[in-house]
Amino acid sequence: MAVNKKGALIGGSVILLVAIVAAVSVVVTHNRFATKSAAPSGSTNLQSTSRSVQAICEPTDYPDICESALSKVAKNTTDPKELIKLSFQVATDHLRQAFQHSKLLSTAARDPRTKDALNTCRELMEYAIEDIKTSFKKLGGFNTSEPAKAVDELKLWLDSAATYQETCLDGFENTTGDAAAGMRKALNSSMALTDNALAIVGHLAKFVDGLKLPDVLGRRRLLSDEEVEAVKQKDFPAWVSADRRKLLSIPPSGIKPDVVVALDGSGDFSSINSALGVAPIKSLTPFVIYVKTGVYKEKVTVYRNQTNIIIVGDGATQTRVTGSLNFIDGVGTFKTASFVVMGEGFIARDMGFENTAGPAKHQAVALLVQADRSVFYRCQMDAYQDTLYVHTLRQFYRDCTISGTIDFIFGDAKAIFQNCQIFVRKPLENQQNIVTAQGRKSRQSATAIILHNCTITADPSFPPAFHAKNPTYLGRPWKEFSRTFVIQSFLDTLVHPNGWLPWLGDFGLRTCFYTEVDNRGPGADKSLRVKWKGVKNISYAHAQKFTVERFLWGNDWLPSTQVPYIPVLLPQSLPERIH
Incomplete structure (x- = not known):
């Protein structure tokens, strides 16, 4: 049958x-009760x-x-x-x-x-x-x-x-x-x-x-060299029109947005918040906002009931949302973000997000995201401490640029960064740089920050002469069960040989889960890494569990965004191989 x-x-x-x-x-x-007799039938x-x-x-x-x-x-x-x-x-x-x-x-x-x-x-x-x-x-x-x-x-x-x-x-x-x-x-x-x-x-x-039930995704496979840059294609939901399907692969001039934002008055609105104000509530179809070149000085929030919002700019350095709220001036970290995303199914392309408070102002977030199935493609996030708050739920970042100094990618989402450029900026005189601070508090939690095929290098503002005085680390345990994976990425000379930095004393050193798999570059040598119990060596096969396909179940929702992605790991590195 x-x-x-x-x-x-x-x-x-x-x-x-x-x-x-x-x-x-x-x-x-x-x-639990094997040693106890069965209860009387009349109990x-x-x-x-x-x-x-x-x-x-x-x-x-x-x-x-x-x-x-x-x-x-x-x-x-x-x-x-x-x-x-x-x-x-x-x-x-x-x-x-x-x-x-x-x-x-x-x-x-x-x-x-x-x-x-x-x-x-x-x-x-x-x-x-x-x-x-x-x-x-x-x-x-x-x-x-x-x-x-x-x-x-x-x-x-x-x-x-x-x-x-x-x-x-x-x-x-x-x-x-x-x-x-x-x-x-x-x-x-x-x-x-x-x-x-x-x-x-x-x-x-x-x-x-x-139970060893059949694998519904089919047997896990490895990508061939020819498939590395291929994008998995699936049928689109019926509500995704042909124009929408092409949205993220065509230049802004070819987009047919629902509304246009322009500072010079040539659009429907002069602010992004005003454009969001006319977006339908709990929409099942995309609502496209095209934001023309300009620096938008407004605190933008995409609320929970504003679902399937797509924001497209003229380029990550051309269309920028900026703010300067910060901890030193009396604002809690959670409220400092220049741009906040809460609505499920959010997509941003060619947008810049920044917080200009500066390193002396401590925590100052450029972008905070707590939206499930959110995607950022060819975007840029710039600040110093706490640049990007990957707060909760599933998030995917592709071909993005993130810059900062201390804990500048932090939070407790299920977040994967793929093909991203991570630039470490020059910190204050007495500071160290830490790329990630993952916030997993419970061993029961399934969250992690995953850097896949990314590059970690120095910003031009941070020349080699300062690298020894202001060392750079891959991460530190913000919460007790912090979990971070650096996979098939390029680590430049600025990465300290120890790799990872304690938060305070021995907090989290036994319970965190930090691992590096198949990385390359002068900073990828693991021979002098810290020997905490929480720093793990896992196999290439084990790392397959922490890919877009399996960790985010990305094959179910990323194809309809038209954002390119690598579903599984790249072929294992050979000497001198460049991914």
């Missing part, structure tokens, strides 16, 4: 999900529910909190899928309680920086609640034909919810009073419960892997 691909594993999404979750539950329950459901809750909570890092929270809402259910849903629900409920607490703290706060931090917390907690709800919805529509992908989708939105809570607490740096301690206490339970939900979903993923 013929079946389609989506029905090849088992007919019916819910049936397989329940079967998988139930199997996980049975295995864990068996391990109440309470014992069965308790054991089911304990089984679901077994793989979590906070089992006591998990069991306590679920036991209060589980009633008589032993359905593992229902218990997983409840784990999402209790995390949301505790977030709402923390949100209310932040409002009370804000009323009492007198320090302006503390008030701003609490206001930011409320905003971030709203995002966290939304994203847990999104993950909850995806649990109900679990795609059994591609279970590994479905599990990744669940974790994606839980990861972002966890990051928003951590970002809330980050905002209390240099604040006075006890609001920071109060907010941390208020978020303790919701952060633990969000982490527990990640662990439960992660355990589900391990079980799926153990």
